[in-house]
Amino acid sequence: MKNVGVDVAAAIPLLLLLWSCTSGTQQTMKNYYRALDNTDPKKAALLEGRSAAEAKAIDRFYSFYEVFSEDTVRREVRELYATDAYFRDGYKEVEGIDNIEPYFVATTKAIHECTFHIQDWSSHEGNYYFRWIMKLRLKRDKDDLIEQVGMSHVRFNPEGKIIFHQDYWDTSVVFERVPVMGYVIRWVKERF
Secondary structure, eight states: OOHHHHHHHHHHHHHHHHHHTTTTTTHHHHHHHHHHHHHOOTTOOOOOSSSSHHHHHHHHHHHHHBBHHHHHHHHHHHHHEEEEEEOOOOOOOOEEEHHHHHHHHHHHHHEEEEEEEEEEEETTTTTEEEEEEEEEEEETEEEEEEEEEEEEEEOOOOTTEEEEEEEETTTTHHHHSHHHHHHHHHHHHHHH
């Protein structure tokens, strides 16, 4: 019975963390569904497939994410994302280029090096799916390479700029490197 008490006590910080991370989930999901609806290929004008504009948009995506750095963000983000773009990853949801750019720049502040190796892409009725492997080194631990598989769901406007972008990847691999939080996350993963 003593072990159960220790396990419950150790789980309390994780439960508090999860609660704080998910407290805005309902609103985030409403925003996500709204962004999907606003960029629905049946309702909105999107990039024409199999066109020179499509090839250029895909090349810009590859180029931007090849080396994700503050310099790249400041130089290219407004060429890749539309003014009213929606972006969501495992950490944050932002709308509009004036919010996306500072979020990306802030993200680069903790990064020593980050590259995305896009393995391939696919499209279906205005939806683009990019499968990638991220290689990440954080400034606080430059010798520890983090590799993570992920996917981006993207929609482009007729000018070839991103108007919708949802990333899917296991963000816990970064949280695991945070001293106290990392211990709790690893502890929970071991028990599942």
